[in-house]
Amino acid sequence: MDEWILNGKSYPVAQLAKVCDDPNLSDFERRVLQFGRDWQSGCETFTLYTSGSTGEPKPTVITRDQMATSARLTIRALGLPPGSRALVCLGIDYIAGMMMLVRGLECGLHLTLVDPVSRPLLALPPSSRFDFTAMVPLQLQETLNGAPHEFEILDAMQGVLIGGGPVSQALAMQLQRVSAPLYHTYGMTETVSHIALRRLNGPARSDRFVPFDGVGLQLDERGCLAITSALTRGETLYTNDLVDLHPDGSFVWLGRIDNVINSGGVKVQIEKVETALETCFLHGWNGTYAERRFFVGALEDQRLGQAVVAVIEGDAWSPEIETGLRSQLQSSLTRYEVPRQFYFVPKLIETRTGKIDRRANLDNVASALLK
Numbered sequence: 001m002d003e004w005i006l007n008g009k010s011y012p013v014a015q016l017a018k019v020c021d022d023p024n025l026s027d028f029e030r031r032v033l034q035f036g037r038d039w040q041s042g043c044e045t046f047t048l049y050t051s052g053s054t055g056e057p058k059p060t061v062i063t064r065d066q067m068a069t070s071a072r073l074t075i076r077a078l079g080l081p082p083g084s085r086a087l088v089c090l091g092i093d094y095i096a097g098m099m100m101l102v103r104g105l106e107c108g109l110h111l112t113l114v115d116p117v118s119r120p121l122l123a124l125p126p127s128s129r130f131d132f133t134a135m136v137p138l139q140l141q142e143t144l145n146g147a148p149h150e151f152e153i154l155d156a157m158q159g160v161l162i163g164g165g166p167v168s169q170a171l172a173m174q175l176q177r178v179s180a181p182l183y184h185t186y187g188m189t190e191t192v193s194h195i196a197l198r199r200l201n202g203p204a205r206s207d208r209f210v211p212f213d214g215v216g217l218q219l220d221e222r223g224c225l226a227i228t229s230a231l232t233r234g235e236t237l238y239t240n241d242l243v244d245l246h247p248d249g250s251f252v253w254l255g256r257i258d259n260v261i262n263s264g265g266v267k268v269q270i271e272k273v274e275t276a277l278e279t280c281f282l283h284g285w286n287g288t289y290a291e292r293r294f295f296v297g298a299l300e301d302q303r304l305g306q307a308v309v310a311v312i313e314g315d316a317w318s319p320e321i322e323t324g325l326r327s328q329l330q331s332s333l334t335r336y337e338v339p340r341q342f343y344f345v346p347k348l349i350e351t352r353t354g355k356i357d358r359r360a361n362l363d364n365v366a367s368a369l370l371k
Contacts (some may be wrong), residue, residue, distance in 0.1 A: 006032060013105075013332045016040055028115055031092055033100065035370040039064075039105055039305040048095050050189045062095075062190050069230050070192040071103040077197060078159035078183075084172075087133040089113075089120030091357055094353070096163055099193040100134055118142045121150040124343035128153050136164035137171060140182075144174050155179050163187070163194060163291070165355065167276075170291065184209075186253065188239075192231045196251070208250040219245055223256055239267050261297075264304040266336040270296045271338065276332045277310060280325055293348055296339065297362045299369075310339040311361050313348045 004011045006029055011019055016036040025033070028045055044064045075076075086109040090097030097116065104111040110129065114120050119142045120135070121128075126149035133154075135143070140162055143150045148262045155159065163185035165177075175182055182201045186209045187194030196209035211217055216228040228236045244252040255271030262268075267292070273296045281291060294312040301307035316336045317325075322342055349360040 004032075004036065007114060011036075013040070026115075028091065032088075032113055035092060035098065035101055036105070039102070046098070048098065048189050049093070049268050062189075062192055063233070066192045066231055066233065067099065067102045068106050070099060071106040071179065073214075073231075074099075074161075074194070075103055075107045075109075077212060080107070080109070080159060083110065084131040084158070085112065085129065087111045087112050087114070087120070087130040089116055089139065090134055090136070090164075091116040093191045095193050096134060096136075107216050119146050119150065121153045122146060124153060125151075126152070130158070131158040133157060134161035135164065137162060137167055138165075141171050143175075144171075144178075151178075157181075157185065159217065161185050161194070161197075162200065169278050170198060173282075174251065176205075190232070190237055191227060191229075194312075195227060195229065195231060209244065211249050215249075217245060217249055217251065219243070223258055226253065261306050261308055263298070263301075263306050263308055263336050268308055268333075268337050271332060273310075273337050274306060276329055276337075277339075279332070280328050293356065295348070295356050295358055295361070297358050299362065299366055301340075304340075307340040308337060309341045309343060309362075309365070309367060310347060311325075311343045311348070313345060316344040317342070 001169045003185065004014060004016075007026075013036065016033050017040065020030060020033045020037055022030075023132055030224065042064075046064070046067070046340050047059050048062055050058050050060060058195065082304050084148070085321060086104055088097065088100040088104070088111055091098060092098045101111070105110055112128075114123070114196045118138055120139055121143055130153065140154075140160075143154055147187055157180040160182045164181060167184055178201055181204075183197040183198065184200050185194035186198070195215045196211040212229075214229055215231070218228075220226045223242050225239045225241045225245070226236050227239065228234065240257045242254040242257050243336050244254060248250075255269045259270035260267050260309040261270060274294075277294065277296065281294075292312055292314050294310055296308065299308040301311050325342075326338055343365045345361065345364070349357045351357045
């Protein structure tokens with residue numbers, strides 16, 4: 001691996017330190033080259049920020065050894081030999097994109113880097129071929145719905161990592177037409193990217209995440225996953241993720257413990273309700289549901305303490321449609337789990353990393369109800 005191909009321009013890896021100050025570089029290109037320079041110069045620690053999915057992004061210091069170990073575990077799990085061709089199409093301000101660079105540097109991959117846009121394969125020559133890439137679900141969705149050559153480039157790969165958010169049921173169905181092995185990742189900044197993978201397509205498709213070798217998993221007293229490995233520097237990291245942990249070490253992710261609603265003394269897992277709603281949206285009721293963004297949360301309720309509600313982006317439905325939706329939900333949810341109210345907003349508020357900001361949206365709904 002002698003050079004990086006960055007937005008069509010070649011940069012010898014041995015000379016990254018000399019080109020970082022080129023005034024013609026974009027911000028993305030400069031950050032990429034600066035990281036390569038820092039790694040090549042032997043920098044021992046790197047400060048990254050969490051994604052901010054459940055709050056404000058916070059800084060986390062990661063060591064060089066942790067990152068190198070993580071890189072080797074991923075490449076070993078995917079069975080990629082040195083010299084494999086990798087496409088980097090994620091931003092490198094967060095752990096997922098940065099680790100793509102480390103995998104290239106540590107494992108001898110040939111890196112081609114492009115701007116982190118929603119359709120990263122669109123501008124590539126149709127003859128482009130890669131062995132490995134990592135994408136967020138939106139990029140994968142857009143690629144599947146894109147031009148034929150985008151699908152062909154994706155389909156020829158030997159391993160594709162999908163992270164940074166949940167994989168919807170609609171997307172999971174589309175993935176079954178892809179031959180390339182697709183893997184959903186489980187991990188976080190504190191575990192230096194992912195510590196487990198689950199296959200999303202093909203005969204090996206599974207709802208279970210399989211941890212890397214050397215990753216110890218257990219449940220704490222809350223039923224949440226606790227992780228001990230070299231990636232956590234031998235310390236036990238206690239997560240807020242509720243899982244079904246199997247004897248072989250594989251696990252099914254159930255949801256976050258801070259996404260449990262106590263409604264009238266009954267505990268309701270938000271992710272279960274969201275899955276049921278998504279199923280309704282996917283299959284429709286009387287042909288009336290359109291694909292929309294939404295989330296499930298809780299508002300204060302005098303009788304129940306907390307009431308389960310759904311906040312949906314777009315125009316409100318008619319009462320008849322809501323009645324049909326409730327009826328359909330009752331086949332898979334208890335009466336405490338079915339949302340008490342459906343609230344509609346023109347556009348959902350997002351965090352600065354592009355995820356739905358549940359708290360901000362709920363606060364806006366609650367404020368509107370007081371007017």
